[in-house]
Amino acid sequence: MPANWVVETLRAGIAIPAHPLALTDQLKLDDRKQRGLSRYYHAAGAKGLAVGVHTTQFEIRQPKHALLQPVLELAQETIRACDEKQGRKTVLIAGVCGAARQAIEEARLARELGYHLGMISLSALPDLDDRALVEHCRAIAHEIPIFGFYLQTAVGGRKLSVDFWRSLALIPNLIGIKIAPFDRYKTLDVLQAVAESGRGDEIVLYTGNDDNIVLDLLTRYTFRNNDRLQSLRIVGGLLGHWACWTKRAVELLEKCKQTWDQPDVASELLTLAGQVTDCNAALFDAKNDFHGCIPGVHYVLQQQGLLANLHCLDPQVGLSPGQREEINRVRAAYPHLIDDLFVAENRDVWLA
Numbered sequence: 473m474p475a476n477w478v479v480e481t482l483r484a485g486i487a488i489p490a491h492p493l494a495l496t497d498q499l500k501l502d503d504r505k506q507r508g509l510s511r512y513y514h515a516a517g518a519k520g521l522a523v524g525v526h527t528t529q530f531e532i533r534q535p536k537h538a539l540l541q542p543v544l545e546l547a548q549e550t551i552r553a554c555d556e557k558q559g560r561k562t563v564l565i566a567g568v569c570g571a572a573r574q575a576i577e578e579a580r581l582a583r584e585l586g587y588h589l590g591m592i593s594l595s596a597l598p599d600l601d602d603r604a605l606v607e608h609c610r611a612i613a614h615e616i617p618i619f620g621f622y623l624q625t626a627v628g629g630r631k632l633s634v635d636f637w638r639s640l641a642l643i644p645n646l647i648g649i650k651i652a653p654f655d656r657y658k659t660l661d662v663l664q665a666v667a668e669s670g671r672g673d674e675i676v677l678y679t680g681n682d683d684n685i686v687l688d689l690l691t692r693y694t695f696r697n698n699d700r701l702q703s704l705r706i707v708g709g710l711l712g713h714w715a716c717w718t719k720r721a722v723e724l725l726e727k728c729k730q731t732w733d734q735p736d737v738a739s740e741l742l743t744l745a746g747q748v749t750d751c752n753a754a755l756f757d758a759k760n761d762f763h764g765c766i767p768g769v770h771y772v773l774q775q776q777g778l779l780a781n782l783h784c785l786d787p788q789v790g791l792s793p794g795q796r797e798e799i800n801r802v803r804a805a806y807p808h809l810i811d812d813l814f815v816a817e818n819r820d821v822w823l824a
Contacts, residue, residue, distance in 0.1 A: 474617045474647060478563050478588045481519055482648055482676045485707035485729055487722045488520035488565065489513045489714045490527035491547060492769055493539070495783040501542055504823060505779055510550040511822035512778060512815065513715075514562065517722035520710070523547045524567035524578075525591060526627060527712040527766060531785035533569060533578075539785075541581060548586050565619060565710070568612055569593045575608070579615035589647055591619040591710075595628040602636040606643070613645035619710075620649035621680070622662055626762045629653065637665030641675055650710045651688075652680025659688075667695035667702040677706045682713040682752045686745035689728035690737050705732065712765065713752050716772040719811040724748070747806050754798035757791075764792040771799055776815045778822075 473479075491513070494505035513521055523544055524532065532539035544566055551562050566582035568575050568590040579590045592609055594600075600608065612618055620640055623629030629652075640646060651662050659681060666672050679688035693704045707729075714721040724744070731737050755772065757764030767790050773779040782790065803810055 473645060474588045477561055479647060481561070481563055483707065485725065486519035486563065487517070487708060487714055487718070487725050488522050488563070488678065488710040489518050489718050490525045490710065490712045491521055491523045492527050492715050492766070492773065493529050493532065493543065494779055495781065497781060497783070499783060499785060501539055502780060503546060506546055507550045508823040509773070509778055510547050511554060513718055514551060514554040515818060515822065516718035516811070518718055520563035520565065521547060521551060522565040522567065522591060522710055526623065527715055527769065528567065529766065529785050530569060537785055540578070544582065544585050544587070552586070563588055565589045565591050567591055567593060570596050572608060572611060575612055576615055579612045583616045588617065589619050590616040591621050591650060593621055593623060594630060595623060598630050602633055602639065605636055606639045609640055610643055613643050617645050617647045620646060622649070622651050622653045622658065624652055624654040626654070627765065634661045634665045637662050638669050641666050641669035641671050646675060648676035648678060650678045650680040651706065654681055654683050663693050663704055664695055667704060668697050672702050672704050677704060678708050678710045679706045680710055682711050682756055683749055683758070685709060685711065685713065686724070686728060686741060686748050689725065690731060690741060712769060713755060715769050717809060717811050719814045720809050747809060751802045751806060751809060754795065754802045757795050760792040764790065764795045767791045768795060768799060771796060776812060777819050778815065
């Protein structure tokens with residue numbers, strides 16, 4: 473099990489950006505920009521960071537790039553230094569991918585480097601049934617406490633049943649679940665399974681539904697289980713969307729949390745929910761089946777001077793036609809969701 477402070481921090485509900493990958497024009501790791509991004513997230517108030525996940529580009533694991541360990545090390549070292557300077561503690565989550573041998577090796581590496589949890593991607597296991605998938609996750613949980621992950625199918629995820637989530641929830645070393653199928657029905661499948669598992673009071677739930685962030689965070693979900701009414705909340709976000717405009721994301725999460733003990737939700741937050749989704753449609757390139765979801769985030773960070781370019785390891789990945797204009801539109805339309813001034817005032821320090 474992770475340290476008590478890790479679990480307590482996660483249960484309180486925090487903003488966890490999914491860390492992008494900064495590359496040079498030669499497609500090598502840009503250490504300076506990469507450190508700068510980590511410092512930005514820390515300064516913006518994010519109390520957690522996810523590294524080696526989809527937004528970091530799964531291709532970092534390919535032998536020709538061999539970037540998984542350098543990227544994990546750089547983020548951990550940078551955040552540790554920031555924590556020591558500020559007297560803080562940041563929850564570090566490492567992405568864990570691949571079939572059994574690779575996934576277990578990645579989990580061990582993450583643990584040895586000081587990461588607190590491993591978030592498991594099941595994209596590489598499309599043919600395994602529910603029981604085999606749960607056993608796969610159980611083996612990883614022997615190496616490091618785990619976060620479940622429901623990744624949307626448009627970017628490589630697979631459909632997962634209520635039975636799978638119910639069984640997964642019974643793994644003692646499962647600490648939380650990132651719910652990111654971009655689908656209301658599948659989101660409810662996870663919530664139902666956790667309620668029925670009897671561990672609803674233990675497992676922390678985080679939204680990864682970048683298309684529905686605010687409503688996920690505002691809603692109290694109720695399920696009847698064995699004649700007992702079980703209430704669940706999605707308490708925080710682990711999001712690629714929050715890899716940019718992060719200071720505003722932290723503030724948004726706090727606004728949502730302030731409503732949890734109130735009988736009514738302010739209508740302005742429902743308006744804000746639509747605005748955030750509009751921003752995400754542009755960032756994640758929803759009109760083109762999310763082809764430009766990583767470059768969209770890169771484009772914002774480049775405009776802010778935090779990235780030097782829009783490069784991805786896969787040369788086929790780039791902004792879609794019209795995506796740049798869509799991002800510019802939402803930036804102009806919703807200045808209250810943009811943290812350009814905060815970045816401009818601090819960028820040189822982060823990149824020093």
